[in-house]
Amino acid sequence: AQSVSQHNHHVILSEAASLELGCNYSYGGTVNLFWYVQYPGQHLQLLLKYFSGDPLVKGIKGFEAEFIKSKFSFNLRKPSVQWSDTAEYFCAADPLSGNQFYFGTGTSLTVIP
Amino acid sequence: GAVVSQHPSRVICKSGTSVKIECRSLDFQATTMFWYRQFPKQSLMLMATSNEGSKATYEQGVEKDKFLINHASLTLSTLTVTSAHPEDSSFYICSASDRGGGRDTQYFGPGTRLTVL
Numbered sequence: 001a002q003s004v005s006q007h008n009h010h011v012i013l014s015e016a017a018s019l020e021l022g023c024n025y026s027y028g029g030t031v032n033l034f035w036y037v038q039y040p041g042q043h044l045q046l047l048l049k050y051f052s053g054d055p056l057v058k059g060i061k062g063f064e065a066e067f068i069k070s071k072f073s074f075n076l077r078k079p080s081v082q083w084s085d086t087a088e089y090f091c092a093a094d095p096l097s098g099n100q101f102y103f104g105t106g107t108s109l110t111v112i113p
Numbered sequence: 114g115a116v117v118s119q120h121p122s123r124v125i126c127k128s129g130t131s132v133k134i135e136c137r138s139l140d141f142q143a144t145t146m147f148w149y150r151q152f153p154k155q156s157l158m159l160m161a162t163s164n165e166g167s168k169a170t171y172e173q174g175v176e177k178d179k180f181l182i183n184h185a186s187l188t189l190s191t192l193t194v195t196s197a198h199p200e201d202s203s204f205y206i207c208s209a210s211d212r213g214g215g216r217d218t219q220y221f222g223p224g225t226r227l228t229v230l
Binding site for chain 1: 117147149154155156157158159162170172206208216217218219220221222223
Protein backbone atom coordinates (compact mmCIF):
# COMPACT_ATOMS: atom_id res chain seq x y z
CA ALA A 1 0.00 0.00 0.00
CA GLN A 2 1.12 3.51 -0.71
CA SER A 3 2.28 5.34 2.38
CA VAL A 4 4.51 7.95 3.89
CA SER A 5 6.81 7.04 6.77
CA GLN A 6 8.32 9.37 9.30
CA HIS A 7 10.78 7.48 11.43
CA ASN A 8 11.31 10.02 14.17
CA HIS A 9 8.24 10.37 16.35
CA HIS A 10 9.69 12.77 18.86
CA VAL A 11 12.91 14.75 18.57
CA ILE A 12 14.40 16.94 21.28
CA LEU A 13 17.20 19.34 20.40
CA SER A 14 19.00 22.24 21.98
CA GLU A 15 18.95 25.61 20.27
CA ALA A 16 21.53 25.95 17.49
CA ALA A 17 21.66 22.20 16.92
CA SER A 18 21.18 20.90 13.41
CA LEU A 19 17.99 19.15 12.45
CA GLU A 20 17.19 16.36 10.06
CA LEU A 21 13.79 14.68 9.98
CA GLY A 22 13.37 11.59 7.89
CA CYS A 23 10.58 10.98 5.40
CA ASN A 24 10.17 8.05 3.05
CA TYR A 25 7.35 7.38 0.65
CA SER A 26 6.34 4.18 -1.04
CA TYR A 27 5.26 5.03 -4.56
CA GLY A 28 7.11 4.27 -7.75
CA GLY A 29 5.61 6.88 -10.04
CA THR A 30 5.79 10.63 -10.20
CA VAL A 31 5.01 12.19 -6.88
CA ASN A 32 4.80 15.69 -5.43
CA LEU A 33 6.23 15.97 -1.92
CA PHE A 34 5.48 18.37 0.90
CA TRP A 35 6.48 19.26 4.41
CA TYR A 36 3.91 20.89 6.65
CA VAL A 37 4.39 22.37 10.10
CA GLN A 38 1.89 22.78 12.89
CA TYR A 39 2.91 25.16 15.65
CA PRO A 40 1.23 24.69 19.03
CA GLY A 41 -2.39 25.76 18.82
CA GLN A 42 -2.19 26.64 15.14
CA HIS A 43 -3.23 25.22 11.78
CA LEU A 44 -1.11 23.10 9.50
CA GLN A 45 1.03 25.34 7.30
CA LEU A 46 3.10 24.56 4.25
CA LEU A 47 6.88 24.66 4.86
CA LEU A 48 8.03 23.66 1.41
CA LYS A 49 7.16 21.47 -1.54
CA TYR A 50 8.88 19.62 -4.35
CA PHE A 51 7.34 19.09 -7.76
CA SER A 52 10.29 18.77 -10.14
CA GLY A 53 13.66 20.27 -10.97
CA ASP A 54 16.33 20.95 -8.37
CA PRO A 55 15.99 18.19 -5.77
CA LEU A 56 17.12 20.55 -3.02
CA VAL A 57 14.15 22.66 -2.09
CA LYS A 58 14.31 25.68 0.16
CA GLY A 59 11.33 26.66 2.24
CA ILE A 60 10.38 29.23 4.79
CA LYS A 61 12.23 29.94 8.04
CA GLY A 62 15.52 28.44 6.87
CA PHE A 63 14.19 24.94 6.24
CA GLU A 64 15.20 22.87 3.25
CA ALA A 65 14.51 19.37 2.02
CA GLU A 66 16.27 17.08 -0.39
CA PHE A 67 14.47 14.73 -2.73
CA ILE A 68 16.47 11.56 -3.33
CA LYS A 69 14.57 9.50 -5.85
CA SER A 70 16.69 6.38 -5.47
CA LYS A 71 15.98 6.31 -1.76
CA PHE A 72 12.34 7.41 -2.00
CA SER A 73 13.22 10.01 0.58
CA PHE A 74 12.45 13.65 1.22
CA ASN A 75 14.25 14.56 4.44
CA LEU A 76 13.78 17.92 6.08
CA ARG A 77 16.80 19.84 7.35
CA LYS A 78 17.69 23.02 9.15
CA PRO A 79 21.28 23.86 10.08
CA SER A 80 20.48 25.65 13.33
CA VAL A 81 17.14 25.31 15.10
CA GLN A 82 15.50 27.89 17.30
CA TRP A 83 13.12 27.56 20.22
CA SER A 84 10.36 28.85 17.93
CA ASP A 85 10.77 25.79 15.71
CA THR A 86 9.08 23.69 18.38
CA ALA A 87 6.18 22.16 16.47
CA GLU A 88 4.79 19.07 14.82
CA TYR A 89 6.17 18.35 11.34
CA PHE A 90 4.31 16.33 8.74
CA CYS A 91 5.61 14.94 5.49
CA ALA A 92 3.09 14.35 2.70
CA ALA A 93 3.06 12.84 -0.77
CA ASP A 94 0.74 13.36 -3.70
CA PRO A 95 0.99 10.61 -6.32
CA LEU A 96 -0.08 12.41 -9.42
CA SER A 97 -1.88 9.46 -10.94
CA GLY A 98 -4.41 9.08 -8.16
CA ASN A 99 -6.75 11.12 -6.02
CA GLN A 100 -5.13 10.45 -2.69
CA PHE A 101 -2.91 12.68 -0.61
CA TYR A 102 -0.82 10.78 1.92
CA PHE A 103 0.44 12.18 5.20
CA GLY A 104 3.04 10.73 7.51
CA THR A 105 2.28 10.30 11.20
CA GLY A 106 4.21 13.41 12.10
CA THR A 107 7.33 14.20 14.11
CA SER A 108 7.12 16.26 17.24
CA LEU A 109 10.12 18.58 17.60
CA THR A 110 10.96 20.19 20.92
CA VAL A 111 13.75 22.75 20.96
CA ILE A 112 15.19 23.50 24.36
CA PRO A 113 16.45 27.07 24.88
CA GLY B 114 -4.61 35.72 3.83
CA ALA B 115 -5.88 32.20 3.05
CA VAL B 116 -7.60 31.53 6.34
CA VAL B 117 -9.80 28.50 6.84
CA SER B 118 -12.03 28.10 9.86
CA GLN B 119 -13.94 25.15 11.25
CA HIS B 120 -16.91 25.07 13.54
CA PRO B 121 -17.30 23.68 16.08
CA SER B 122 -13.79 23.13 17.36
CA ARG B 123 -15.00 20.41 19.68
CA VAL B 124 -18.24 18.46 19.87
CA ILE B 125 -19.50 15.68 22.10
CA CYS B 126 -22.62 13.80 21.07
CA LYS B 127 -24.59 10.71 21.94
CA SER B 128 -24.40 7.58 19.85
CA GLY B 129 -27.00 7.59 17.08
CA THR B 130 -27.17 11.33 16.64
CA SER B 131 -25.90 13.30 13.66
CA VAL B 132 -23.24 15.98 13.83
CA LYS B 133 -22.50 18.70 11.30
CA ILE B 134 -19.07 20.26 10.95
CA GLU B 135 -18.58 23.42 8.95
CA CYS B 136 -15.50 24.44 7.03
CA ARG B 137 -15.23 28.01 5.76
CA SER B 138 -12.68 29.85 3.66
CA LEU B 139 -12.68 33.35 5.14
CA ASP B 140 -10.79 35.41 2.59
CA PHE B 141 -10.73 33.44 -0.62
CA GLN B 142 -13.01 31.38 -2.81
CA ALA B 143 -12.45 27.68 -2.31
CA THR B 144 -13.30 25.78 -5.43
CA THR B 145 -12.10 22.58 -3.81
CA MET B 146 -12.27 21.45 -0.21
CA PHE B 147 -10.79 18.35 1.33
CA TRP B 148 -11.87 16.47 4.41
CA TYR B 149 -9.44 14.46 6.51
CA ARG B 150 -9.72 12.48 9.71
CA GLN B 151 -6.93 11.75 12.11
CA PHE B 152 -6.90 9.07 14.78
CA PRO B 153 -4.51 9.47 17.73
CA LYS B 154 -0.89 8.84 16.80
CA GLN B 155 -1.86 8.22 13.17
CA SER B 156 -1.64 10.08 9.89
CA LEU B 157 -4.23 12.40 8.49
CA MET B 158 -6.34 10.26 6.14
CA LEU B 159 -8.07 11.90 3.20
CA MET B 160 -11.76 11.07 3.33
CA ALA B 161 -13.17 12.99 0.42
CA THR B 162 -12.66 15.81 -2.02
CA SER B 163 -15.48 18.20 -2.79
CA ASN B 164 -15.78 20.68 -5.60
CA GLU B 165 -18.23 23.54 -5.34
CA GLY B 166 -21.55 22.66 -6.84
CA SER B 167 -20.84 18.99 -7.50
CA LYS B 168 -20.88 15.73 -5.60
CA ALA B 169 -17.96 14.85 -3.42
CA THR B 170 -15.46 12.19 -4.40
CA TYR B 171 -14.95 9.75 -1.58
CA GLU B 172 -11.84 7.72 -0.94
CA GLN B 173 -11.96 3.97 -0.82
CA GLY B 174 -13.40 2.67 2.40
CA VAL B 175 -15.23 5.88 3.32
CA GLU B 176 -19.01 5.45 3.55
CA LYS B 177 -20.62 8.26 1.59
CA ASP B 178 -23.98 7.70 3.28
CA LYS B 179 -22.42 8.06 6.69
CA PHE B 180 -20.21 11.06 5.95
CA LEU B 181 -22.35 13.47 3.99
CA ILE B 182 -20.45 16.29 2.37
CA ASN B 183 -22.02 19.38 0.92
CA HIS B 184 -20.10 22.14 -0.84
CA ALA B 185 -22.89 24.47 -1.83
CA SER B 186 -20.91 27.69 -2.00
CA LEU B 187 -17.37 28.83 -2.74
CA THR B 188 -16.74 29.54 0.93
CA LEU B 189 -18.50 26.75 2.78
CA SER B 190 -18.36 22.98 2.92
CA THR B 191 -20.08 20.85 5.52
CA LEU B 192 -19.41 17.35 6.75
CA THR B 193 -22.30 15.60 8.47
CA VAL B 194 -21.53 12.47 10.41
CA THR B 195 -24.85 10.62 10.39
CA SER B 196 -25.88 8.21 13.14
CA ALA B 197 -22.55 8.67 14.84
CA HIS B 198 -21.00 5.83 16.82
CA PRO B 199 -18.06 5.79 19.24
CA GLU B 200 -15.75 4.51 16.51
CA ASP B 201 -16.41 7.76 14.60
CA SER B 202 -14.71 9.68 17.39
CA SER B 203 -11.77 11.36 15.74
CA PHE B 204 -10.19 14.64 14.76
CA TYR B 205 -11.68 15.96 11.51
CA ILE B 206 -9.69 18.50 9.53
CA CYS B 207 -10.69 20.32 6.40
CA SER B 208 -8.54 22.10 3.89
CA ALA B 209 -9.41 24.40 1.04
CA SER B 210 -7.85 25.25 -2.27
CA ASP B 211 -8.57 28.23 -4.47
CA ARG B 212 -8.97 28.30 -8.23
CA GLY B 213 -6.33 26.20 -9.93
CA GLY B 214 -4.72 25.20 -6.66
CA GLY B 215 -5.91 21.64 -6.25
CA ARG B 216 -4.11 19.37 -3.83
CA ASP B 217 -0.88 21.28 -4.38
CA THR B 218 -2.08 24.33 -2.49
CA GLN B 219 -4.16 23.46 0.54
CA TYR B 220 -4.95 25.79 3.41
CA PHE B 221 -5.91 23.88 6.50
CA GLY B 222 -8.51 24.54 9.12
CA PRO B 223 -7.83 24.07 12.82
CA GLY B 224 -9.77 20.81 13.05
CA THR B 225 -12.81 19.57 14.94
CA ARG B 226 -12.54 17.06 17.75
CA LEU B 227 -15.57 14.74 17.69
CA THR B 228 -16.29 12.53 20.65
CA VAL B 229 -19.21 10.12 20.42
CA LEU B 230 -20.39 8.71 23.71
